[in-house]
Amino acid sequence: MEPPRGFLASLWNFICFLPFFIGLLILGFIKGIILCPLTFLIITIGNFAIIVVLLPAHFFWTYYCILRAKQLGPVLKLLLCICISVPLSFWPMVGIIGSLIGGAAYGFLVPLFATFKAVGEGKTDKMYHCIYDGTWDTVKGSFIVVQDFMDVCFNSYFSIMDDVRHQGPPEGKYYEIRLLYLPGAIIAGALGFMVDMPVITLVAAYKTPYMLLKGWHRLFHDCIGREGPFLETICVPFAGLAILLWPLAVVGALLGSMVASVFLGAYAAVIVYQESSLWMGLCYIVATLSIYDEYSNDILDMPEWSCFPRPRYRKKAALSETSSRATSFSRPDSFRNPPSRTVSLKNPMIELKPFELMNSIFEECPCYGEIMVSEGLITVKDIEDAKSNKDSGRVVSIGLPAYCLLQTLLRSAKANSAGIMLSDNVTEITSTNRPKDTFFDWFLHPLLIIKDQIKAENLSEAEEGYLSKLVLLRGDPERLKISNIGSPPDSERKQAELDALARRLLGITKSISRYPTFKRRWEDCIKSISEDLAKKNHGSDSFNVTPPIPRSKSAFARIVNQKSFKSTRSSHRSDQGSQPVIERDVEIV
Template sequence: MEPPRGVLASIWNFVCFLPYFVGLLLLGNIKGILFCPLICLIITIGNSAISLGLWPIHFFWTYYSVLRAKRIGPVLKLILFICLPAPLILWPVVAIVGSVVGGILYGFLSPIFATFDAVGEGKTNEIFHCFYDGTWSTIQGSFTVVRDFMDVSLHSYLSIMDDLRQQELEDGKYYEIRLLHLPGAVVAGVLGFMIDMPMITLIALYKSPYMLFRGWHRLFQDLIGREGPFLETICVPFAGLAIILWPLAVVGAVMGSVVSSIFLGAYAGVVVYQESSFWFGICYILASLSLYDEYGNDILDMPDWSCFPRPRYRRNIVLSRTSSRASGISRPGSFRNPPSRVGSVKNPIIELKPLELQNPDLCFS
């Protein structure tokens, strides 16, 4: 049986476009390799100079704003004074490392994207733009990144600190910390981290093969049916690259689950502090495993079920085992059982007698 001409035409267009795509990709990579060191140098030097130059101002003004803040209580101010040096000292290190990584990514990827954009619809003199686009524009973009970082580090920071100092008290109440529940919150946070991190890692590793083959099945199904990312011929190489790199996406999802488990488990300390109960923190640790398990089942279209219990960890919130795809708002009983109108029919009808005038001539006299 001869295949339809549309399929042959699509395959021929794909074969003809493949060398064109490879050539653009190689040209973009060459430009990225050439301009990546310069872009990384500009962003790293600019952002590092800004973060180091403004660090004394950040250090002094942060302490001054916290001291003058009216919404912060005295005990909380004392704890902030003790804890603030750590993030303030780490801030320049984080800014420099982030600038290096961001400069490398921006300097390498921006010329590649600009090269492919040069052959888009409505472009003239495509050969010139294939070589020129992504060169000077990337250099200008790197200076824009440094200027934006300067605006955030100076103007936005000072604006946030001014808002912190100028906020007035609401009903005479300010933010304060309860020292009595702080040790229990710390213990619950550490315990949640120690339990949730290995358990969530095991759950993610257990479901990773299903995610791998499920994703491949969907991508190959779209490839055969020319749907999704395979709808346009120009997108076929990128979609094929997605099939090849899908295992890396699965590995990234597992690593993301491991990182998120740290914060998910440490949130048990917040629950203990808010509810003033260590027992609710333990309940949250167990419930968080169930929440993560059912959320993963929803993402992977697996059965909506979890082997982990989900106890209640809030005083005024009742958790139910419902899928995230289901509606979280239930209809009240008045909608399920509409009021009957039989009772109103059974009520006696009041008969109104017409008003009779004894002497109509008196009304017009």
């Protein structure tokens, strides 16, 4: 859709669009007002109950894990026990206030945005979807929010604290704190908070009107000229809503600056401790003001200048750090040469959602799980233990997702992909279309490094099979000893490298498993595997796992497309009825 040419055409287009947008906005507001109280009560009451019930356990287990941590020294343990009491005391209040605000925002905004999405291009019966979308889905979503919050407070929290308790000290030396520099660090942290918070707040408040007017100017200019976000019909409602909500975004930016200033100022304590100098901490407090000022100028496209001095606060500032800092806080290329605002979205660069990689893993897990059962590598006991969250179920709960992730990396390495190739062999996560999410970067970059290492290893089929089974069974050392995972590489060095790859991949998978939505979706995946096995065994209550069958060494690497796997399986089911499991698996592979 080309933007209208000329002022009169642009004005007429804007006049025709305005009633349409106002009607959708009113409908979304009505749905939000009706559903907001219900979802507010569900989320608030559910989260409040979880916080209150688990609060004693959180208090006890936090102190217990800190005191039993092997990598912390006695003085550091004592200091942490004193300091940790502050966030633990504020946790109920923060959690309840966050639930109140989050529940109200979720109940009001989700129906509002769903109303605008209902008129997107390619949707049929838009009137029905405008009314229905965002109603029952919002109610179900509120229960999912409570469930995910429960998973974070129970599973993710205790998993992280168990790692703190069991993890050994690096290089045999535990972490300890130097008491000599502790008073200076406390003084610098307090001064940083007292200086940086009010000054940064004043700087942010000074630039807030400029941010408000400049944002409105850009949005109204785009709206009248049908440029930028208003170019395509699918984006018009959201861009129009952005005009109304822009003041809230500006207020949010101001509040975000105020909150960030607390941590920026308090970080002076870390500088003093690291540099063993109170003077360096005072220099950091002043330099932080300049850093924030220059960074906000870049964000708002203002002249590059700051009235605050910027002294050095590191004794040994490497040249690379200096150049990196200069690059970070000088005007980026995106500000010097902004992208064209009239580019059509007909052929857009697809920006993937943060859950695309996780979706691919969950799609492949049932397929690989059935194969593992037929191989005898996964037993009924593993599945039952995984359902019960027992440590012995790690082969399924951690090993199987890590195995699927490894197959994705192997597939990407063989295809010479610049990123990560997903299960459909078409979608690819690269540095350009990756989700713009800092949390996602924590996992993407290590996975890309592992993929490059796998590609550099140039693994044979036997080595791929060995690494795959090593990843699957490494969580259960006893099973790893008695299972036939193939011959290890002849070179001890390569064997150590494969072992390190497996260890890192399992660590990344364990970190991903702590993500709020992982446990809920993993339970659905385990249920799917169990149901498929029950159907294959004629609906029996217990799984009569078939004995292992001979396969080629690359059998694990061949099942890479879940859609083709399902279609093949369904065709065999329709043609052969209740044919035994072994025959179907042989034909599929």
